[in-house]
Amino acid sequence: MKLYAAHLHAIAEALQNIFREGAYADREIARILKADKRRGSNDRAFIAEHTYAIVRYYRLYAHLAGAEPQTKAEWWRLMGIHLLLNGIDLPDWREFKDLDRSTLQSALEEARTDRALRESIPDWLDVLGEEQLGAEWTATIAALNEQAPVVLRVNRLQADAAAVTESLAQEGIVVEPLAGDALLVTERKNLFRTKAFQRGLFEVQDYSSQQAAPALEVEPGQLVVDACAGAGGKSLHLAALMENKGRLLSLDIHGWKLEELKRRARRNGVTNLEARPITSTKIIKRLTGKADRVLLDVPCSGLGVLRRNPDAKWKLSPESIERVVQEQQEILTNYSRMVKPGGKLVYATCSVLPRENGDQLRAFLPSPAGEGWEVEEERSLLPQRDGYDGFFISRLSRTR
Structure with a gap:
């Protein structure tokens, strides 16, 4: 399609808000697209696609540009680099002066010899990924830069x-x-x-994410708790598997997410779901030993879904991962108490890091809270091998 200045103004505004103001890419792109109702579907698709692509390869493009953009002109130059390298001819505008495709291609080939630059990730994340996944890391991070199905x-x-x-x-x-x-x-x-x-x-709902609810092996008539429900994609799946029979409690610390779940539940025809915000520890204590099934789709780094949220790699830090690992341990220790003897629990994340996944089980089982628990199933889904989001799903049973 023809390249219009309005397209690039919209992309530049979104990029500056994402990288300078800390806006989330999906929300910022949605805001930009709603700002001008005159845009057609092709215009909206162009803006969304190229904004996401530049976010995905921001470090690489900044390297080719010589520095991270600070001024409006530098943001336009960064966009020009992206467009040229993706086969789009640039108009003869002053913002794109001195950009040459063949020169950029040569610089790109040199940059691609460095994995962190090639995949456009922070150096610390590249080190952590190799430490955690070894030989799998190169293929994993490459797959996480592809467009998600x-x-x-x-x-x-x-x-x-x-x-x-x-x-x-x-x-x-x-x-x-x-x-x-x-x-x-x-x-x-x-x-x-x-x-x-x-x-x-x-x-x-991504195919990998769809594996979590069936792994819980719910049955109609049971008391099932989705303890980190969020906006409730997996709660809705659980309700369907329960055939709307029994009681499904969807809990979350964020009440606004549960309001979205209620709206979705009405559209889905779900009638056995009760959304309840976690306002204190009493909510969990009152359910001690009562649930037949508990789903813990815990907060995580989100590294398995970078294809959908490429800006996450610029918002993460070693410290934030440490915090989320600690939070996962606390949730698994405290929320597992809701499961009654003979019941089952699924611990799941959308991360590819073993320290957020299997390592958490290995820490939980020998602890006092893990007494009487056994692992029935454990699966790590990787994008390059399984074709969809990176995900971890494990099912544990409580024997006593």
Whole structure:
């Protein structure tokens, strides 16, 4: 498509807010796209795609530019570098003077010999990744820089895969079946405007994330607790697996996220869910020994979902990872007490780091809180091997 100054003004504004004001990329891009209602779908797609791409390779582009951008002109130069290296011819504007594709390609080839530069990540993260994943790290971080596939989860309370596939096809959206309730979208379109979405026939949820709820082995009629529910993607999945029977408690420390869950639950036709904010430790204590199943999709570094949130690598730090590891230990120790003898717990993260995953189980089991617990299953999903988000899922059973 033709390159317009308005496109680049929008991208530059988003980038400056993301990197200078600490805005989250997804929210900032959504704000930018809503700011001008005159933009067509192609314009919005161009702005979103190239903003995300520059965020993803920010360090590499800044290296090629000679320094991190500070002025408006430097942000435009950074955008020009990205566009040239992606085969887009630049107009003869003063902002792009002295940019030459062949010169940039030579500099790019040299920069690619350095993994941290090539994959555009902080040096400390490159060191940590190799320390944690060894030979797997190079392929893992490369895969996490690829564009994420779009996967849907069929809401079996409202429809089956065939009905969702047919409904989407009527609106020009083609999907392919994966295992379980998953459908792979083969062409990126606005799914949230479809009749199928508005009727609650599906949710957008990565294939790896869809493995967490089934791992809990819930049954209709049970008391199930989703203790770190957030906006509730996995709670909705659990409700469907429970066939709307029994009691599903969705807990979170952030009440505003639970309000979003309630709205989604209504659209999904979920009737057995109760959203409850964790306002004190009493909420957990009152449930001690009562739950048949507990899902702990704990806060984590989010390194397994960098493809969706590429700005996260610039917001993380060694200190923030230390804090989240400590928080995970506390949640596993305290929240596991809700499970009654004979019950089961799933501990899950969207991280690829063993210290957030299997290492947490190894620390929990010999502790006083881990007495009477056994690991039934443990899976690490890696993007280069499994094709979707990096994820960790483990199921533990309480024998006494």
